[in-house]
Amino acid sequence: MINLMLVDDHPIVRTGLRALFENYEDISVLSEAGSGEEAVKLASQVPVDVVLCDLRLGDGMNGVATTAALRALPSPPQVLILTTFDKDAEILQCIEAGAAGYLLKDVASQTIIDSVRQAAAGHTVLAPEMAQRVVAGLRKPKIALTSREAEVLKHLATGLSNREIARTLFVSEATVKTHLVHIFDKLQAPTRTAAVQAARNHGLI
Template sequence: MSVSVLLVDDEPLVRTGLRAVLEAQPDITVIGEAADGAAVLPMVRSLRPDVVAMDVRMPLLDGIEATRVVLRGVPEPPRILIITTFENDQYVYEALRAGADGFLLKRARPAEIVHAVRLVAEGESLLFPAAVRSLAAEYGNSAARAAMEKAGLTEREGTVLRLMTRGMSNAEIATELMVGTETVKTHVSAVLSKLGARDRTQAVIAAYESGFVAPA
């Protein structure tokens, strides 16, 4: 699988470093760069990247609003990977709630950066459970609880969702439950559909905010 990436960061040094790391891989190509979120939508429309790796804090349009703009403005949006300095940054959580697929720490090692891009390109989420738990504790609300109750997840779907909140991939969940990966994919799809979630990240956030999984 070949993955095309658009880099968005207001620091040229960060973009240069990410490009060097990613383009050292035979299956990843950096097809464009931008210095602010305001440039993301037109570049996504013209370049059609698989993944947008985007800084959360930028001077004109930050990663939160840029995520919203892209998801609203493109019929089949790319996967969005937020780049951040601090994993417990409130901005990161807002970006995840807006629809980003996960986040990557700027201090991450090259192998971790490559893994992150490949993971979100394949449709997985990339979360740091401890960070999401601590931030989600501030967002619990009755609307989220009501939506979770209305979803009517089966016992097995609930189990799969709990494992998703631990940051486990489909393959890891399959191993944990001793079932096939395709079976897990079916359960994950059912969870997303019932919760009205765009992806795994949104489902995990719903699980925490509703109290389905305790943030603490």
């Protein structure tokens, strides 16, 4: 018997998934969680074999952080991400956090069932085209921002001007401009808008 946990911030999604798994005698939905924090707490109290987890979980921990926390437990479950988002950076972050697989919510019901079984058996679950994208992502050089550059980028993404960023971080405008030059160079972005978009594509914000 495969003991399963469902993690999604939408109760109706969890209800639909539970109904799906009720048709299979070898899979039992042992628990449900509406947040990453709740999932980690439940899994630490009553271990499960597989966690089927959404990527976006409201204001708390996302699927990546939840996966990492679950995999760090003494009796770690396998984690399958089930989501509507398929950005390369997000897929790669989940795999690097320890996820056994990444599925999109538009897959056939039988694919979800088979994937849970494969994950429980210790196999990686990725569609061939998705696996190719993960491999390509692993081969790309990592973009490493300093903590201050990351702060500047975060404020840049909210639309703040250089002066407003400087006031927020208690630094001079010249310092902000220097950080922006470094950020643009690392992201190979010619404009503020392009930098924000590139940062999102790389999962930096």
